[in-house]
Amino acid sequence: YTDWAWTSFVVFSVSQSTMLVVGAIYYMLFTGVPGTATYYATIMTIYTWVAKGAWFALGYPYDFIVTPVWIPSAMLLDLTYWATRRNKHAAIIIGGTLVGLSLPIFNMINLLLVRDPLEMAFKYPRPTLPPYMTPIEPQVGKFYNSPVALGSGAGAVLSVPIAALGAKLNTW
Numbered sequence: 655y656t657d658w659a660w661t662s663f664v665v666f667s668v669s670q671s672t673m674l675v676v677g678a679i680y681y682m683l684f685t686g687v688p689g690t691a692t693y694y695a696t697i698m699t700i701y702t703w704v705a706k707g708a709w710f711a712l713g714y715p716y717d718f719i720v721t722p723v724w725i726p727s728a729m730l731l732d733l734t735y736w737a738t739r740r741n742k743h744a745a746i747i748i749g750g751t752l753v754g755l756s757l758p759i760f761n762m763i764n765l766l767l768v769r770d771p772l773e774m775a776f777k778y779p780r781p782t783l784p785p786y787m788t789p790i791e792p793q794v795g796k797f798y799n800s801p802v803a804l805g806s807g808a809g810a811v812l813s814v815p816i817a818a819l820g821a822k823l824n825t826w
Contacts, residue, residue: 663765667758670722674698674757675750678731682745688736691749695728717768723760727753 678691699721706719734749 663758663762666722667761670724670761671727671750671754671757674724674728675731675746675753678728679735679746679749682732682735683742688732688739691728691731691735692725695724698722698724720761720764720768722757723764724757726760727757730756 674691674695678694681690681694682688702719702721706716706721709719710716730752731749734752735745738744738748
């Protein structure tokens with residue numbers, strides 16, 4: 655649980671912080687309205703609650719989908735924009751830093767309250783996919799000693815120096 659949870663937490667923290675800051679700053683700079691980030695975060699939160707409801711309707715437990723906590727970080731971004739109204743670069747740098755530092759903390763508190771998602775995933779397996787959507791297991795290492803694979807690998811490696819030599823010979 656710890657390895658993949660930490661990785662996904664970091665990836666989601668970076669992506670959600672970036673999504674909030676870029677979207678909200680874009681709207682704030684072009685509209686000039688200080689409450690735009692909170693409004694933007696509220697809309698994203700509502701969309702996530704709708705998705706959570708859809709998963710619940712499919713029979714998954716209510717805490718299977720975690721709604722990210724965007725609104726407090728967005729309020730910090732709005733306060734920063736209000737405080738640095740004359741300096742848009744300061745709003746971006748200071749506000750972006752505040753969001754980048756606060757959003758992972760709020761989401762970590764949120765994630766600590768959730769049951770083990772991996773256990774939930776095995777307890778509630780996804781529905782059976784139709785045959786045309788069934789993933790094919792990758793054939794890793796199957797052609798490792800194949801002469802075709804060795805020849806194509808050697809050809810790929812040698813093609814760069816041969817192309818460079820051809821270009822060099824062509825200039826004479």
